[in-house]
Amino acid sequence: MSSISEADFHCKPGDTICEIRVYEQEVIIVPILLLASFLVTLVFIFLLRFCPEKVDRVRPQASKAASRRVLHGIDAPPGINVLEHESIALDVPSSYSTFHPPNTYPAKNLSTSVDTPSFPSSPPPQPFQPSFKPIVQPRELPRKRLPESFNLVTPLPTAFSxxxxxxxxxxxxxxxxxxxxxxxxxxxxxxxxxxxxxxFASFLAQIGPHPFLPELLGVVSLRAPLVTVVEELENRDLLSFLWQCRQEQVDPPCEMTERRIFTMATQVASALEFLHSKDLLHGNIRARSVLVSSAFTAKLWGLHGVYTRKNQGVTQRDDPSMKKWQAPELLAKRPASQSSDIWSFGTLLYEMATLGEAPFAEISVNELLQFHQRGKSLKKPSNCSNTLYTIIKGCCQWKYQDRPSLAEVKRKLVSGEKSASDKVLKVPGTVNIEQYLQEAGYGETNSYTVF
Structure with a gap:
C-alpha cells in the first residue's frame, strides 16, 4: 500500500500532525542528514585551511606518503659538511611516518675474529652494554614554521667537504x-x-639538553619536506676553525691560545662525560665532530654514529678516515669502551695544539696498529706545553687500563687552564688539502672538494 493511500486511510482530512508522522522520513530525517553532511564538510574545510597538522594526524598513512611536496625557492648546495654527512649503513624497516622509537637501544657487538698483533695479557674490555632508554619526543614545529616560512633561508656554505x-x-x-x-x-x-x-632527530631529543651539545630546536615530521632544526654555531666545525686560525688577517678574528685549548677541551670532555653517563659511546671524537660558536664555545657533535649503534640490525662500515683517531683495540676489531673515547680525545687535543694537523700523519693506516704496539706515541707539537702534552700522552696509552678516566682528564684540564699561556699560537703556512687527506687516511680513492 502506498504512503498516500496510508495517509488517506489513517488520517482524517485536515489532520496535519498525522500526515507529518506518515511522511516523517521525507520531511524530517532526510533534510537533517543533508544538513549534517554539509556541516561536517564545512568543518573539515576549516581545519584544512587553518589547522593542517590536525588533518595530518587523522589522514591515512598511504595518503601521507603520496603527498610529498617540493621545497620551493631553495636550491640544494653541493657537497656536505659536518652537520650533514654522518650516515652509516642501516638495516631497518622500510616504513616510517613519525616518531615511534624503540623502547631500548641494544648494543651491537663490534668485535670480529681477525689476525692481529698480540695485545698484553690483561683481559680485554667487556662489550659495552648500554642502558639508555628514550622517553622524550622532539618538539613538533607548527605549520607556519615550515621551511618556506623561515626567514632568510640560504644554502649553508662549507669550507672543507x-x-x-x-x-x-x-x-x-x-x-x-x-x-x-x-x-x-x-x-x-x-x-x-x-x-x-x-x-636521529628523536634520538637527539631523548638524549636531553646539555650546554655543550648543539640544541635541537624542533622538527617538521607531519608533512614533507621533513626538517630538523638545530641551533647554528657560527664558527662551524673545529677543524675548519683551526685552519682559519693559521691565516693572517681573517674576519672575524680567529685566535687560538693554549688557555682556549684547555677551555674548549674541558667543554668537549663535559659533553662526552654526559654521554657516558647515559651509557653511550661517541666513537668519533675529532675536530670535525666539534662545533664552535661565535663566543668560542665548543659543542660536541658527530652523534649519528651514536644513534645508529643503538639500533638493532645496524651495520657500520669500516671507515679508513676514522682510523687515525681510533684506539688500538678498535683497530684490532675488539669491543669499544669508554677508554676508546679517551684515546680519541687525546688525538683531538693534538689537533688543537697543532692548529689542525692530522694525528700520526707520518704513519700509513696499514702500519698504524703495529706503530702503536711498539709503544710509539704522538710527537710533541712545537707550541704545546708540557702540561698539555702530558694529558695527550696519558689519553693515548696502549693499554686501555692505563688511560685516565674522563673525570681525571677534566680535573687536569681545569688545573692546566689556570696556568696556561694566553699567547696566540702560530703555525706557518696554510693547509694543503691533498696532503692532509693523505695524512689523515682518506686515501687517493676519496674524491674531495673545497668550497
Missing part, C-alpha cells in the same frame, strides 16, 4: 630571532632514509 651521496641538504635560516640550521631531507629519500632521519 668530502663529496658523497647524501639525502640531506643544509640551510641557514632565522627562527624565533636566532640563527638556525635546517637539515632538510630531500624528496628522493626512500623509506629507510626517512626512518633514519626522523629516528
Amino acid at each position: 668530502l663529496r658523497s651521496d647524501s639525502t640531506v641538504s643544509l640551510y641557514r635560516a632565522r627562527m624565533e630571532n636566532r640563527d638556525v640550521v635546517l637539515r632538510v631531507l630531500n624528496d628522493s629519500a626512500d623509506a629507510t632514509e626517512r626512518h633514519s632521519f626522523l629516528g
Whole structure:
C-alpha cells in the first residue's frame, strides 16, 4: 500500500500532525542528514585551511606518503659538511611516518675474529652494554614554521667537504630571532632514509639538553619536506676553525691560545662525560665532530654514529678516515669502551695544539696498529706545553687500563687552564688539502672538494 493511500486511510482530512508522522522520513530525517553532511564538510574545510597538522594526524598513512611536496625557492648546495654527512649503513624497516622509537637501544657487538698483533695479557674490555632508554619526543614545529616560512633561508656554505651521496641538504635560516640550521631531507629519500632521519632527530631529543651539545630546536615530521632544526654555531666545525686560525688577517678574528685549548677541551670532555653517563659511546671524537660558536664555545657533535649503534640490525662500515683517531683495540676489531673515547680525545687535543694537523700523519693506516704496539706515541707539537702534552700522552696509552678516566682528564684540564699561556699560537703556512687527506687516511680513492 502506498504512503498516500496510508495517509488517506489513517488520517482524517485536515489532520496535519498525522500526515507529518506518515511522511516523517521525507520531511524530517532526510533534510537533517543533508544538513549534517554539509556541516561536517564545512568543518573539515576549516581545519584544512587553518589547522593542517590536525588533518595530518587523522589522514591515512598511504595518503601521507603520496603527498610529498617540493621545497620551493631553495636550491640544494653541493657537497656536505659536518652537520650533514654522518650516515652509516642501516638495516631497518622500510616504513616510517613519525616518531615511534624503540623502547631500548641494544648494543651491537663490534668485535670480529681477525689476525692481529698480540695485545698484553690483561683481559680485554667487556662489550659495552648500554642502558639508555628514550622517553622524550622532539618538539613538533607548527605549520607556519615550515621551511618556506623561515626567514632568510640560504644554502649553508662549507669550507672543507668530502663529496658523497647524501639525502640531506643544509640551510641557514632565522627562527624565533636566532640563527638556525635546517637539515632538510630531500624528496628522493626512500623509506629507510626517512626512518633514519626522523629516528636521529628523536634520538637527539631523548638524549636531553646539555650546554655543550648543539640544541635541537624542533622538527617538521607531519608533512614533507621533513626538517630538523638545530641551533647554528657560527664558527662551524673545529677543524675548519683551526685552519682559519693559521691565516693572517681573517674576519672575524680567529685566535687560538693554549688557555682556549684547555677551555674548549674541558667543554668537549663535559659533553662526552654526559654521554657516558647515559651509557653511550661517541666513537668519533675529532675536530670535525666539534662545533664552535661565535663566543668560542665548543659543542660536541658527530652523534649519528651514536644513534645508529643503538639500533638493532645496524651495520657500520669500516671507515679508513676514522682510523687515525681510533684506539688500538678498535683497530684490532675488539669491543669499544669508554677508554676508546679517551684515546680519541687525546688525538683531538693534538689537533688543537697543532692548529689542525692530522694525528700520526707520518704513519700509513696499514702500519698504524703495529706503530702503536711498539709503544710509539704522538710527537710533541712545537707550541704545546708540557702540561698539555702530558694529558695527550696519558689519553693515548696502549693499554686501555692505563688511560685516565674522563673525570681525571677534566680535573687536569681545569688545573692546566689556570696556568696556561694566553699567547696566540702560530703555525706557518696554510693547509694543503691533498696532503692532509693523505695524512689523515682518506686515501687517493676519496674524491674531495673545497668550497
